[in-house]
């Protein structure tokens with residue numbers, strides 16, 4: 001994908017099986033929104049091949065659109081309408097697309113209850129708080145009971161309770177076998193919600209795996225906590241090779257050191273490390289395919 005002479009995505013290849021919950025991460029300007037817009041059929045790619053739910057999104061018709069839900073970063077709508085009016089108008093669009101397997105649309109009052117907006121049902125949209133507004137955005141994305149849901153930074157601006165509510169809701173939606181692709185800058189969110197994390201940098205995917213796989217595959221450091229038996233002092237040491245460091249400690253001070261914990265770096269450390277290395281032009285191809293690790 002190029003905008004004029006500027007190449008933004010180059011050799012990006014990915015496949016998402018039905019029902020998977022995927023978080024797309026990457027630094028500002030990495031191409032996340034562009035990728036998602038191409039998959040939504042909003043943006044025409046300059047080259048390559050795209051298939052979503054069996055169709056090319058740019059050519060797909062109304063029946064395809066009815067199977068896809070979209071939660072944008074922000075969008076304008078009818079500020080003076082009441083919350084339930086907006087949802088009912090959008091819900092009407094989905095009525096012809098109900099199938100014996102999928103009841104469409106989601107009944108408005110049930111959906112408002114589910115997203116925590118039942119009390120705001122009759123409020124004007126321009127009177128909603130930022131968090132309520134975001135819940136309404138998610139409700140708009142869900143009202144057609146999509147098979148595939150795209151969310152662009154769904155919890156930006158929400159307080160901790162609002163974030164947890166949206167995470168719980170996405171967990172429920174994922175249980176209905178809905179495929180979810182969300183962009184986020186929040187690693188905690190990616191870890192809580194997603195089965196799989198994709199990291200995009202310099203126009204391509206530089207990491208692809210479960211949160212645990214990313215932590216183990218990309219972090220160069222581990223944190224080791226030991227306690228000195230005599231003094232009770234706890235020491236924390238960061239090392240790429242905990243086995244060597246512990247062997248040395250246990251040999252130098254036999255019987256004096258008690259090992260408390262060895263744990264891999266946090267997901268954030270692993271993420272920052274892989275992005276830094278990709279941006280420095282390091283070849284990550286050998287470790288980009290992360291192997292399944294025994295838990």
Ligand SMILES: Nc1ncnc2c1ncn2[C@@H]1O[C@H](COP(=O)(O)OP(=O)(O)OP(=O)(O)O)[C@@H](O)[C@H]1O
Nearest residue numbers: 003004006008026027028029030031032033034035
């Ligand atoms: N319509 C456009 N015309 C020209 N350049 C664009 C356009 N949209 C995006 N870009 C450029 O393409 C690159 C990727 O942008 P994109 O919005 O996809 O990144 P992103 O990963 O979603 O960023 P962020 O995390 O900041 O939302 C950026 O360098 C951006 O400036």
